Structure formats: C-alpha cells, structure tokens
Amino acid sequence: MQPTTVELIAAVLFGLAVIHTFSVKRLEVAAHRLEHGSVGRNILELLGEVEVVFGLWAGVFVTAIALLETPQSAIEYIEGRRTGYSVNLTEPAFVFAIMSMAATRPVIGLATSIVRRLASFLPLPAAAAFFFTTLVVGPLLGGFITGPAAMTVTALILKRRFYDHGMSERFKYATIGTLFVNVSIGGTLTNFAAPPVLMVARKWQWDIEYMLINFGWKATIALSINALVLTLLFRKELSSIVGAGQAKTDDDPRPLPMWLVATHILLMAAVVLYSHH
Structure with a gap:
C-alpha cells in the first residue's frame, strides 16, 4: 500500500x-x-x-x-x-491546551493571590497557612477548570513557594502524593470537569446542585483533612524552611493589567466549555 x-x-x-x-x-x-x-x-x-x-x-x-x-x-x-x-485525540488536545494556559503567569499570579488572601485568615504561621490553603484551594479549582489545569496551577505554586526552598525528600514525596489524591477528588465539585463524572452525569442527570449536595462537600472535607494532616506532620519543617511561602525569584515583578488576567481566565473558560468540538 x-x-x-x-x-x-x-x-x-x-x-x-x-x-x-x-x-x-x-x-x-x-x-x-x-x-x-x-x-x-x-x-x-x-x-x-x-x-x-x-x-x-x-x-x-x-x-x-x-x-x-x-x-x-x-x-x-x-x-x-x-x-x-x-x-x-480530542481529550489529549484538550489536556495540552488547558495545561499550557494554566501555566501562564496571569493564571498562576491570580491563583497565588487568592491563596495568599485566604491563607491570611487562618490561625496558623504564614508558611503553614499558605501551604495548607494551596493544597485545598488548588484541587478544588479542578471542579471548574478541570483536573489537569488544577494540577498544573497547584504544582507550580508549590514548586516556587516550597520546593525551591529546600524541602526534605520525605516532605516532597508526601506533598506530591497528597496533591495527586486531592486533585483526583476535587473535580467532583461540579458535573462538567472530572472525566469519571462526565461519563455518567448526563445519563444519570447529575447537575451541579446534585454534585454539591452528594459529593462536593464530602470531597471538600476529605481533601481539607488530607492537607491539614500533612501540614501538621511537617509543621516543624515548614517553620524551619527559610523563605517558605515566598517565591525565590520573580522573572518580572511588574503587576499585570487586569484586562490581561481577565482575558486568560475567559479563554480558559472557553476551552473548558468547548472542550469537545
């Protein structure tokens, strides 16, 4: 032939x-x-x-x-x-597109700002509060921007704010393991992000309200417990890591214009909404 x-x-x-x-x-x-x-x-x-x-x-x-x-x-x-x-090849193309967009500076910057703001309300040392909040908020984003994007955003925040500052090997593996678990269950917050949910949501008529009532709150509690246990187990190391919770270097410290951040978020939303042509 x-x-x-x-x-x-x-x-x-x-x-x-x-x-x-x-x-x-x-x-x-x-x-x-x-x-x-x-x-x-x-x-x-x-x-x-x-x-x-x-x-x-x-x-x-x-x-x-x-x-x-x-x-x-x-x-x-x-x-x-x-x-x-x-x-x-629709799914691989979608994963490539959403992960590429999630790794951009506007998206990472916005996610970091949200995490920092929420962490400031917790009665924990700054580094521990930021670490815990990242492992909760990041995976929960998977219910809206899908698991691959949530994994990308959370992993990059953890890398720049903690891994780059000299975490122990034990702490690194424990963190990445917890991240995998939390991202896996964080997508059950909605009916359109996690592939296992997508496969049955339409057939079984699961809407967002149903997901939140039956799965979402349980997933939130479970991943919060995971993050809290990890934070408490390594609280001494978190407090001893110099600069933990702070980016080691910023490629460009200049603030980004809001229209640019908004454009990135809208484009990500469009990719999720039209993930299957």
Whole structure:
C-alpha cells in the first residue's frame, strides 16, 4: 500500500519529534548563553522543555493537514472521524491546551493571590497557612477548570513557594502524593470537569446542585483533612524552611493589567466549555 502525503509528513514529523526529545538539554544549554529576557533565549527555553515536544510537533502536523487539505479534515482527524483513522485525540488536545494556559503567569499570579488572601485568615504561621490553603484551594479549582489545569496551577505554586526552598525528600514525596489524591477528588465539585463524572452525569442527570449536595462537600472535607494532616506532620519543617511561602525569584515583578488576567481566565473558560468540538 502506497503511503499518502499526510502519512509521509506524519512519519517525518515524528522523527523530528524524537530527535527534538533527545536534544532538549542542548537547547537549554544554548539558551543560557543568550541574554536574559531576549527573544532567542525565550524561544530556546521553550523548545528545551521536554513537555512541549510532542504537543509542538502534533500542532505542526495538524496545521499541515489543514493546509494540504482543509481545516475540516484536520478537525476530523483529531476527533477520529477521518476515514481509516478512528483514534479520537480530542481529550489529549484538550489536556495540552488547558495545561499550557494554566501555566501562564496571569493564571498562576491570580491563583497565588487568592491563596495568599485566604491563607491570611487562618490561625496558623504564614508558611503553614499558605501551604495548607494551596493544597485545598488548588484541587478544588479542578471542579471548574478541570483536573489537569488544577494540577498544573497547584504544582507550580508549590514548586516556587516550597520546593525551591529546600524541602526534605520525605516532605516532597508526601506533598506530591497528597496533591495527586486531592486533585483526583476535587473535580467532583461540579458535573462538567472530572472525566469519571462526565461519563455518567448526563445519563444519570447529575447537575451541579446534585454534585454539591452528594459529593462536593464530602470531597471538600476529605481533601481539607488530607492537607491539614500533612501540614501538621511537617509543621516543624515548614517553620524551619527559610523563605517558605515566598517565591525565590520573580522573572518580572511588574503587576499585570487586569484586562490581561481577565482575558486568560475567559479563554480558559472557553476551552473548558468547548472542550469537545
């Protein structure tokens, strides 16, 4: 059977993606030779992130289909409706999009501000209050912005505010384990975010009110207990970590305009709302 043009392009791009995967370290080293903040350095740093590789080349592939054939053909390929290709890639595309958006500075900055504000009301030391609130509020966001986005936001906050300050290995693993559990159950707050809920919500007629009454409050209590137990177990280490709860460095300390933050939030909401074309 003679391969089609699209199949040949797919093979070439896959090969480039594999080469790119094994070249990320070289790209990272090359980036550090350039001036901080320059366009070239930012591009190389982006290309040097291994998480970006296959999403980037998949984007190139889908664009190639759209240019060679039609945009509708590209959509049909992603959704598994193209003749001879039955694999539905909607969910991976959605996860890639929502995680990329969740990792942006406006979203992380807004989430950090919310956590800091809520933590100020708790009768705990500043670092412990911030840590506890992050492990509660972050996963609960999964009920609105989905689990992958909630995991991205929470993990980046924890990384910058705690992991970068020298946590013990034991504390690191305990934190990431608690985060996995909390994000897993935090999505049950609503009927449209967690995949297990999505699969049955329409058939069993579960709306947001039903989810909150039957699952949401229980999930909130459970993940709050998880976060509190972890905070209490490592309270001494939290109090001893110098700078815990504070970002070690800020790439750009200038405040972001509200219209930019609002635009990011609206775009994330649109991605969640139209996650399945």
